[in-house]
Amino acid sequence: MRLGIVPEGIVDRIALASGQLPTPIVETFWGIALGRLIITGAQLGVFDALVEGEKTVEEIAEYTKCDPEGMETLLDALNGFGYLARSDGHFSLNKKSRKWLTKTSSSSMYDAIMFMSELWKMMEDMEQTIKSGKTTNLHYANKPPEFWERYMRGLATFAKYAGPEIVRKVPLKIKPKRLLGVGGGHASYSMAFCRKYPELKAEVLDLSGAVEQGKKIVKEQGLEDRVIFREGDLREAEWGEGYDLVLLFNVIHNISVEEAEQAMVKAYQALKPKGTFVILDSEHIGGKGNLSVTSGFNELLFFLLSSCRAYPEESIREWVTNAGFTKLRKRKLLAMPMTLLLIGERE
Numbered sequence: 001m002r003l004g005i006v007p008e009g010i011v012d013r014i015a016l017a018s019g020q021l022p023t024p025i026v027e028t029f030w031g032i033a034l035g036r037l038i039i040t041g042a043q044l045g046v047f048d049a050l051v052e053g054e055k056t057v058e059e060i061a062e063y064t065k066c067d068p069e070g071m072e073t074l075l076d077a078l079n080g081f082g083y084l085a086r087s088d089g090h091f092s093l094n095k096k097s098r099k100w101l102t103k104t105s106s107s108s109m110y111d112a113i114m115f116m117s118e119l120w121k122m123m124e125d126m127e128q129t130i131k132s133g134k135t136t137n138l139h140y141a142n143k144p145p146e147f148w149e150r151y152m153r154g155l156a157t158f159a160k161y162a163g164p165e166i167v168r169k170v171p172l173k174i175k176p177k178r179l180l181g182v183g184g185g186h187a188s189y190s191m192a193f194c195r196k197y198p199e200l201k202a203e204v205l206d207l208s209g210a211v212e213q214g215k216k217i218v219k220e221q222g223l224e225d226r227v228i229f230r231e232g233d234l235r236e237a238e239w240g241e242g243y244d245l246v247l248l249f250n251v252i253h254n255i256s257v258e259e260a261e262q263a264m265v266k267a268y269q270a271l272k273p274k275g276t277f278v279i280l281d282s283e284h285i286g287g288k289g290n291l292s293v294t295s296g297f298n299e300l301l302f303f304l305l306s307s308c309r310a311y312p313e314e315s316i317r318e319w320v321t322n323a324g325f326t327k328l329r330k331r332k333l334l335a336m337p338m339t340l341l342l343i344g345e346r347e
């Protein structure tokens, strides 16, 4: 998947084909603008203002408690980028903004967009970080509850969306009774498995900031009887034993190679014989050639956020196999095509 410059007419096409259009400027300027615009529109409630139907600038300004002139400029910009429709002095949602950006939509990405605004702040010192090579791991940085709330609710949004597909694509021979979600935070993937398997109970092991938010999210979903939390650092905590299913979703890129190898061994020990281990993480081809946008950018992102890297699939497979897992299977997800879903079985 790539972001690109899409010509809108014959002159645009010729300009692009001629090589005279300074594409890096377009990508830099519009790249900055687009992310900032969507975050601002969502945060100010612009998309929610239009759920019931079209509105004038003044009506949207009143709904969002904003200055009408400022709001008009934001609405025009959102229209220019194709996130709102504009006709006869009225603005309205289009298919994309209604589906993804309104809080009440069942596919709402609102919480994920709010997490993007945290990422925006964390990328501000990028030049300095790259220059010095000094990074910290956000998970151990005493971040306030407000950060953890955006972090967990943001990722829960992806999980709500992709969780059912993952559950469908993880074949289980026996009906699982006990699941361990390591670094499971918001617990949304654990809840997705619980919804499919009525006898399943889940335990989520995570750091205190994540657990605090995860408990609230699970309660909102009415699954607090089936999903419980354990506060702890996965590197030191006992993971326990006798589980049918262990999930390690989007965690490896937050820990070092040695810690990741150790985590695979702990996952093996935590499972019953024939138990299933599932890894979800950013896909990465290693050093072989050109990277996708996701793989390349995630390298940088995980370095900035966690002092870690996106590990190549080949390395992850090696660690999992060394820990003793067999029957490794990889699945592709339509909801998240750029991720690696790897399933293994304990002997």
Ligand SMILES: C[S@@+](CC[C@H](N)C(=O)[O-])C[C@H]1O[C@@H](n2cnc3c(N)ncnc32)[C@H](O)[C@@H]1O
Binding pocket: 139, 155, 156, 159, 182, 183, 184, 185, 186, 205, 206, 207, 210, 232, 233, 234, 235, 248, 249, 250, 251, 254
């Ligand atoms: C990127 S989030 C993934 C959350 C969730 N598993 C998902 O896939 O959406 C990484 C999670 O790992 C947790 N985590 C990171 N380092 C950890 C550690 N040392 N011990 C326990 N949990 C950790 C974080 O708190 C967070 O919940």
